[in-house]
Amino acid sequence: MNLIEQSTFINSIHPxxxxxxxxxxEFSKALDITYFKENxxxxxSKEEPNNLFFIIKGLVQEKIEDEVISIYSKNEFFDTISLxxxxxxxxxxxxQETICYxxxxxxxxxxxxxxxxLESFFFQSISQKLNAHINNxxxxxxxxxxxxxxxxxxxxxxxIVKSETSIFDAVSIIKKEKVPTLLLKNKENTIHIVTxxxxxxxxxxxxxxxxxxxxxxxxxxxxxxxxxxxLFNAQLLMTKHGVKRMVVKNDKDExxxxxxxxxxSSFFATxxxxxxxxxxxxxxxxxxxxxxxxxxxxxxxLNTKGVxxxxxxxxxxxxxxxxxxxxxxxxxxxxxxxxxxxxxMGSEGRGEQILKTDQDNALxxxxxxxxxxxxxxxxSHIYIKTLVDFGFPKCDGNIMISNxxxxxxxxxxxxxxxxxxxxxSENSFMNLAIFYDAxxxxxxxxxxxxxxxxxxxxxxxxxxxxxxxxxIIMDFNVPLGxxxxxxxxxxxxxxxxxxxxxxxxxxVLVQSIRTLALEHKSMRSNTLKRIKELKELGELDEEFxxxxxxxxxxxxxxxxxxxxxKLDSGKCIxxxxxxxxxxxxxxxxxxxxxxxVNKLKKKLENQYKLNYV
Numbered sequence: 001m002n003l004i005e006q007s008t009f010i011n012s013i014h015p016x017x018x019x020x021x022x023x024x025x026e027f028s029k030a031l032d033i034t035y036f037k038e039n040x041x042x043x044x045s046k047e048e049p050n051n052l053f054f055i056i057k058g059l060v061q062e063k064i065e066d067e068v069i070s071i072y073s074k075n076e077f078f079d080t081i082s083l084x085x086x087x088x089x090x091x092x093x094x095x096q097e098t099i100c101y102x103x104x105x106x107x108x109x110x111x112x113x114x115x116x117x118l119e120s121f122f123f124q125s126i127s128q129k130l131n132a133h134i135n136n137x138x139x140x141x142x143x144x145x146x147x148x149x150x151x152x153x154x155x156x157x158x159x160i161v162k163s164e165t166s167i168f169d170a171v172s173i174i175k176k177e178k179v180p181t182l183l184l185k186n187k188e189n190t191i192h193i194v195t196x197x198x199x200x201x202x203x204x205x206x207x208x209x210x211x212x213x214x215x216x217x218x219x220x221x222x223x224x225x226x227x228x229x230x231l232f233n234a235q236l237l238m239t240k241h242g243v244k245r246m247v248v249k250n251d252k253d254e255x256x257x258x259x260x261x262x263x264x265s266s267f268f269a270t271x272x273x274x275x276x277x278x279x280x281x282x283x284x285x286x287x288x289x290x291x292x293x294x295x296x297x298x299x300x301x302l303n304t305k306g307v308x309x310x311x312x313x314x315x316x317x318x319x320x321x322x323x324x325x326x327x328x329x330x331x332x333x334x335x336x337x338x339x340x341x342x343x344x345m346g347s348e349g350r351g352e353q354i355l356k357t358d359q360d361n362a363l364x365x366x367x368x369x370x371x372x373x374x375x376x377x378x379x380s381h382i383y384i385k386t387l388v389d390f391g392f393p394k395c396d397g398n399i400m401i402s403n404x405x406x407x408x409x410x411x412x413x414x415x416x417x418x419x420x421x422x423x424x425s426e427n428s429f430m431n432l433a434i435f436y437d438a439x440x441x442x443x444x445x446x447x448x449x450x451x452x453x454x455x456x457x458x459x460x461x462x463x464x465x466x467x468x469x470x471x472i473i474m475d476f477n478v479p480l481g482x483x484x485x486x487x488x489x490x491x492x493x494x495x496x497x498x499x500x501x502x503x504x505x506x507x508v509l510v511q512s513i514r515t516l517a518l519e520h521k522s523m524r525s526n527t528l529k530r531i532k533e534l535k536e537l538g539e540l541d542e543e544f545x546x547x548x549x550x551x552x553x554x555x556x557x558x559x560x561x562x563x564x565x566k567l568d569s570g571k572c573i574x575x576x577x578x579x580x581x582x583x584x585x586x587x588x589x590x591x592x593x594x595x596x597v598n599k600l601k602k603k604l605e606n607q608y609k610l611n612y613v
Contacts, residue, residue, distance in 0.1 A: 003028045006101065013054065013075055014585040018117035030107045036098045043092040049082040051102045059097025063091045070591060071095075071480065075584050081121050083108055150234050151227040153264065155248055155257035160185050163192065166209040167203055167217070170194065181245060181258050184218050191247065191255070192218035224249050227256055232311050235264050239276045240318045279322045285330060285386065292323055292390050294404070299354055309354070309557040310528055317351040320344075323390065324361075325442040331383050335371040340364060341440055341447035345399065349437040350510070350557065351526045353418060355563055358395045359387060360434060362406035364413055364447045380407050399434060413451055421458050422465055424468050432469065433511065436518055437525050456521040467608045470515040472489075474610050478598045479504040480591060486579050495576045501562075502575035505555045505597050509548065512600045515608075516540075527552060548600060551593040558582070558590060 006028040010016050019027065033056070036042055042060065043049055053060075054077045062078065072078050074093075082088040085104050112118050159177050161170065163186040170182055174196065177199040184192040194214055202208065202217040225234045225246045234246060239262060275298065276429040278291035295316060302312045321344075328342050346360035347353035363380060365371075380401040388394055401407045408416065416434070420428040436455065440448050459465050479487040479499045486499055510527050516539055517530040524530045528549055535545035562581070563573040579587055605611060 006031050009056075009075075009101070010054070013077065014588075015118055015121040016269055018115060018121075019111070020115070023111050023115060024105060027103060027111070030104055034100050035104045036094045036100070038094055038096050040098075041091060042094065042098075042100075043079065043082070043088050044090045045088055047088045048086060049079065049088050050105050052083060052105065052108045053078055053092075054082060054101040054103070056099045056101060057095045058100075059095040060098060061093050061095055065092060071486075072567045072597070080108070082110070082397040084122065085111050106309075149227065150225055150229050150231055150248055150259055153231055153259060154219075155227070155263065156181065156257050158183055158247070158257050160191075160255065161214075162186075163213065163215040163218070165214050166211050167199070167208065167214050170214040171199060180260075182214070183221070183247065183255065183258075184215055185516055186215070191221040193221050193245065193247070193258075195245070221247050223247075225259065226250075230416040231264065232307065235257060236311070236314055236318065238264070239315060242276055242280050276319060278323065279319065279326060282326060285327070288323060288326055288330075289390050291349065292319075295319060296355075296567070299560075303564060308553060309560055310553055312560075313352050313354050313556070316354050317348070320348065320353075321441050324387075327383065327386060327390075328442040331379065331386065333371055333375060333379055335369060336365070336376070336379070336443075338444060339366040339371075341443040341445060342401070342439040343448055344441045345434045345438045347437075349434075349439045349525050351439070354556075356392050356568075357573070358393045359384070360395055360399045361401055361441070362399070362435075362438070363401040363408075365407070366444065366447060367409050367411050369409070376407060377402075377404065410447055410451065414454055416458060417451060417455050418458060421455070421465060426466070426472075429469050430474060433472075433514060434513060439525050452523060456518075459518070464482060466515060466519050467610065469518065470512070470608045471606050471610050472603060473508050473511050473601055476503050476508050478594045478601065480594050482600070484592075497580065498576040498578045500575050501555055501559050501577050505594055506552070506559070506575075508601055509555070509597050512604050513548070515604065533607045539573065544599070547596045551596040554589055554593050558586065 003025075010027050010031075011019070011024060013228075016024075022183065032438075034053075036058070036518050042053065045064075055072055055074055057074060060072040060078065062072070078092060079088065079090075095540065112122060131246060157177070157178055158185045159173060159179055159181075161173060163184040165173075165184070174180070174182060180196050182194050186192070194217055198217045199220075208217070223241065223243070223246060225237065225248055227248050227250050235246060238244070238246060245258055245260045247255055248257045248259055275291055275294045279288065280292075282288040282291060287474075298319075299312060299316060302315070303309075316409060324342065324344065325587065332340070341364040343362050343364060344347065345362060347357070348360055363376075365376065384394070384400050384402040394400065399406055417432075420435075422430045432455075436447060436452070438452075477487070488497055489495065513527055513530050513534070516534055517524060520534065520537055520539065522530055522533050524533055531540065531545050531548050531552075534540045535542060540548070558577055559575065562577045565581075566573050579590065582590065
């Protein structure tokens with residue numbers, strides 16, 4: 001056998017690229033080649049294993065009795081867990097003729113404890129492997145952006161003076177200390193902030209007396225950020241609230257400095273704050289439309305930098321809500337302002353939509369609103385038409401405020417919810433699921449919260465209701481199977497060698513978590529926040545909750561990556577991915593993610609007796 005060829009093969013498989021040169025040479029010299037016939041058992045359950053197998057060609061199933069739990073194909077290996085525990089938990093059998101490199105157990109175990117990278121990898125949980133994926137798929141410098149803390153950025157010194165300080169003295173202190181910002185503390189120990197721009201715009205332009213108290217031009221500080229918080233969270237808060245600076249506190253809850261947008265820009269070159277400002281300052285519909293054109297650029301930039309998909313979705317969600325709110329305020333008749341609630345639903349409502357797919361929105365109108373139904377409908381058509389012009393495609397299912405079904409008075413929505421719960425049907429449960437994910441984009445949030453409380457009230461008495469609500473997951477199969485480890489839909493010629501990652505993974509996970517959250521009467525709409533709350537309620541144990549969160553993030557990341565590539569090549573975005581476009585590690589993590597989704601699906605099958613519904 002050619003040692004160079006064997007070394008190259010082993011070195012190309014994660015995590016064995018972390019072997020030292022001596023260890024790689026030792027591996028290569030110890031390898032042997034073995035041929036297995038189709039349907040040949042390589043390793044039986046409960047046997048003591050002797051080798052680690054690297055597949056050169058062929059396909060191997062891992063089985064528990066007759067159930068296939070995993071598939072291994074070219075450039076993949078098995079079964080390290082058996083070697084570490086010195087007992088094979090499952091049976092490994094070939095699906096077709098297979099050729100493997102075979103490494104003796106003692107070489108693997110010896111190297112495992114000598115190489116810290118291998119030891120760390122093989123003793124990680126699935127959720128840790130998924131979470132660590134960023135470090136293997138992105139440049140380390142870019143990955144550090146995700147874990148950078150506020151204290152890692154340039155935090156300006158906090159100079160605190162008494163609120164009675166004169167404007168003249170305050171300017172003198174700013175010049176002497178060479179800082180752009182002062183903090184003021186009054187007798188009640190509340191903190192205010194004053195910036196160099198305040199002196200220009202409020203003092204000079206208003207011809208104020210320099211002996212007046214500087215507190216007259218200050219602004220109360222209402223938000224703080226911890227120096228140990230993620231830097232990206234600080235950017236999210238600044239973007240969401242349209243502020244240029246935030247006061248930083250240390251672990252002792254003491255003010256330690258001030259972070260500004262310029263400091264953040266040294267870490268993030270996405271111009272998110274300027275886009276947020278453009279939205280806030282937009283005077284016309286056209287100016288608002290121009291601001292939205294930067295969204296794709298922001299998404300690409302953050303994705304390239306290795307920022308986690310849940311952070312990207314949070315940021316884009318904030319920007320989308322700002323646009324929708326501003327557009328509503330500009331277009332809505334004055335009678336609707338304060339007397340209605342514009343809600344977004346589906347993935348937008350959950351804060352999980354990144355690239356614009358389609359609209360899912362509704363309008364809840366206060367019962368005492370005096371505007372006629374005809375005038376409301378006229379406005380709703382104009383609003384939807386404008387959103388389409390902004391790049392938000394129409395919903396194929398017509399779930400939009402231009403459809404009278406989704407544009408009602410609050411009391412009429414209550415009647416609709418009652419009908420969904422008491423007259424169950426496929427459409428009723430679909431509408432309930434969509435509505436339960438709703439979030440307020442503009443207007444009176446209480447109108448929505450009252451309807452959700454009503455839903456909890458009338459749905460709480462019926463266990464059968466939750467059984468039927470969960471049952472839809474049984475219509476979707478997680479695509480783990482025989483062909484290269486994945487199951488493809490042979491009937492769909494257009495996507496013959498692709499997987500619908502939404503139907504096969506994301507939807508099953510989202511609907512399962514949605515059902516558990518609904519039964520627990522959670523007001524959360526975001527899937528990750530629902531998982532966290534279900535863990536706190538004891539519905540999910542800590543490890544499983546972590547696995548679900550990481551699997552969800554990974555599935556969304558793979559979907560985003562695929563769709564950005566489609567946009568680059570001029571194709572339409574969709575939910576399909578081709579596993580052949582993934583590297584070996586991504587395929588492995590995709591299988592792990594699907595296993596976690598399957599585990600959740602089985603939990604709901606047992607908990608709600610779905611096989612009997």
